[in-house]
Amino acid sequence: MPDRTYSISDLASEFGVTTRTIRFYEEKGLVHPRREGQKRLYSAADRVRIKLILRGKRIGMSLQESVEVIDLYDPEHNNEEQLHSLISTVREKRERLLQQKKDIDDMLAGLDEVQSLCEQALQDKPASPTTRNRQRR
DNA sequence: ATTCTAACA
DNA sequence: TGTTAGCA
Incomplete structure (x- = not known):
């Protein structure tokens, strides 16, 4: 079941943050969970992304910096620039x-x-x- | 009970 | 980000 999904509260409790924090990251364009009607459904990939963002935050990186690093895992952005x-x-x-x-x-x-x-x-x-x-x- | 949007602290 | 209000 690698394709399990998570509710916003699942992730919030797992990472020790509030649901507001996760929605906040979405507002900033850091994550784009798919929707099921109004409710957000987070994939395993979304979960990892949030985990990395929080880790970056712990070591003093800005949200934008974390995104830059995370995007490296996306083949689409592995260009020279x-x-x-x-x-x-x-x-x-x-x-x-x-x-x-x-x-x-x-x-x-x-x-x-x-x-x-x-x-x-x-x-x-x-x-x-x-x-x-x-x-x- | 949960989640959502929006607005204000 | 936290909190809170009013919905669905």
Whole structure:
């Protein structure tokens, strides 16, 4: 049954998002589920597409960026122009991640310093009565 | 009970 | 995106 279909709530609950989020992606043209009257019917392919979009979101990609990557799986768009576009996107993504890594390392260093000062202050000061009570247990 | 559209926060 | 209203 590889041709199973999913309701919008099926996918929403599976991916931990609201149905609004999935409809929102459709508004943005990220997915085009087929309809059965008014109701949306998502195919296994639609499901994968949404999964990839959410993954891209987690690693900081914009919805548009995710679409660019996802479209590579579509033979129709594997032309030279698209590939150049993707290479450009990947390069920019790499630069952004490196910058984030630097910012995180700097902040981590700052936190180490603060923690060190706090521990130092506790060590140089005699334990308060309440602290002694906790230590006794 | 579910889903849908539309509109507003 | 969340929420909410009013339908089907």
